Amino acid sequence: MQPVASNWRTSSYTGTENCVEVADNDAKNVMVRDTKARNRGVLAVQRNAWTAFVEHTKQG
DSSP states (O other), rough: OHHHHOOOOTTTTOOSSEEEEEESSSSSSEEHHHHHGGGGOEEEEEEHHHHHHHHHTTOO
């Protein structure tokens, strides 16, 4: 089985000064990287931890 190619996207709420990209098309991990420094690496976050993070930030 071949690895899934990351499908990078940015939020429609993101301005131009502080951008991150997210790839969430992998079954196990959500990948996060800095839009302005893509070559500096990628953060892989377990899907359940990412979901908890997103839900927490929605609460304010």
